[in-house]
Amino acid sequence: MSEYLLFSALSYPNIDPILFEIGPIVIRWYSLSYLGGLVFAWAYMTRLIRVKAPPCTQEHVSDYIFWAMLGIVLGGRTGYVLFYNASYYMNNIADAFAIWDGGMSFHGGFIGVCIATILFCRYHKIPLFRFADIIACASPIGLMLGRLANFINGELFGRVTDSPLGMVFPRGGPLPRHPSQLYEAMLEGLLLFLILYVVYNYTKARHKPGLITGLFIIGYASARTFVEQFREPDTHLGFLLGTDFLTMGQILSTPMILFGLYLIFRPRKASL
Numbered sequence: 001m002s003e004y005l006l007f008s009a010l011s012y013p014n015i016d017p018i019l020f021e022i023g024p025i026v027i028r029w030y031s032l033s034y035l036g037g038l039v040f041a042w043a044y045m046t047r048l049i050r051v052k053a054p055p056c057t058q059e060h061v062s063d064y065i066f067w068a069m070l071g072i073v074l075g076g077r078t079g080y081v082l083f084y085n086a087s088y089y090m091n092n093i094a095d096a097f098a099i100w101d102g103g104m105s106f107h108g109g110f111i112g113v114c115i116a117t118i119l120f121c122r123y124h125k126i127p128l129f130r131f132a133d134i135i136a137c138a139s140p141i142g143l144m145l146g147r148l149a150n151f152i153n154g155e156l157f158g159r160v161t162d163s164p165l166g167m168v169f170p171r172g173g174p175l176p177r178h179p180s181q182l183y184e185a186m187l188e189g190l191l192l193f194l195i196l197y198v199v200y201n202y203t204k205a206r207h208k209p210g211l212i213t214g215l216f217i218i219g220y221a222s223a224r225t226f227v228e229q230f231r232e233p234d235t236h237l238g239f240l241l242g243t244d245f246l247t248m249g250q251i252l253s254t255p256m257i258l259f260g261l262y263l264i265f266r267p268r269k270a271s272l
Contacts, residue, residue: 012167015152028033033149034072037142038065043137048200055130064120064170068135069118072109083248084234106143106224107252122246129209129263133261137196143220144189151181158230172232179233187223194247221253221260227241228253 019027045061056064080103081089081096089096116133121128150156156180157169166176196216205211233239233247238248 005075006230010165010167010179012154014170016178017134017153029152030146030149033145034069034142038069041065041068042146044141045134048134048137048259055134056124056126060124060126063124067116067120068113071112071114073104073112075112075115076104076106076109077112079105083108083252085236088236093202105252106220107249110256114232127209129213133206133209133212136213137200139216140189140193140196140220142187144193147181147189151179151185156181156232157232159232161230177232178230180225180227183227183230184223187227188220189264192216192219192223210263210266214260217256217260217263221256225250225253 002238004250005197015029017028017030019029019032021027032082041169042065046058049056049058049061075236084106098241113135120126121131154169157167157172158180160166160173162174162176164177165179167179168176170173186206189245196212196219199215200212200231205215228247228249229245231247231249237248240251
């Protein structure tokens with residue numbers, strides 16, 4: 001059976017995680033994915049506010065990108081430390097600050113960006129949910145780039161499979177595995193972006209502040225929950241609560257779905 005799996009597996013491209021290196025300067029695809037996501041978010045948000053009575057100015061968008069970056073990095077790292085490896089970092093506190101060694105959590109980054117957005121909107125007196133809807137529309141491409149970078153790094157791969165899509169990852173053992181990073185890139189990234197693009201531009205949803213943000217949150221959480229069925233759970237965590245299917249990613253995505261539903265169905269005034 002294992003010989004069949006190896007024979008039928010797709011070839012992993014083995015792209016060098018380092019784009020180029022000059023002396024002490026090292027440029028990695030992973031860091032470029034963050035930069036690319038932020039640049040796209042700035043450009044797309046700038047385009048979306050070119051409407052009558054926009055919620056903010058272009059200067060606000062430019063300033064916000066820095067706040068978002070802080071929220072992503074600080075929240076993402078804190079979330080990873082607390083959600084995925086708290087026992088280790090309690091005994092190795094200095095390592096919690098070693099972001100360059102890897103270890104980021106989307107759910108932690110999401111919380112960080114939410115806090116940054118609330119503080120930013122309060123400081124600049126910007127309508128929170130109208131601004132959040134614009135952020136939601138721009139976010140999926142950054143998620144897609146991040147998952148593509150995970151694929152290039154050969155990390156966060158899927159479970160062993162006999163699917164024709166299976167690949168043998170350098171750090172995943174000898175058997176083919178689901179390229180779950182690509183599944184997430186397509187569902188959480190490209191597909192979600194297209195859905196929000198249509199909803200924002202061809203429905204009245206943008207006149208109901210918070211609705212598009214709710215759709216983004218539910219879309220991400222649903223896609224993540226689905227792909228977790230193919231993704232290899234973290235080695236040090238495994239499956240949780242005595243099950244053979246429940247993962248940390250699914251547990252953390254559940255309250256996101258509830259929060260998204262609240263944003264969609266909460267009472268609001270269409271004119272806000």
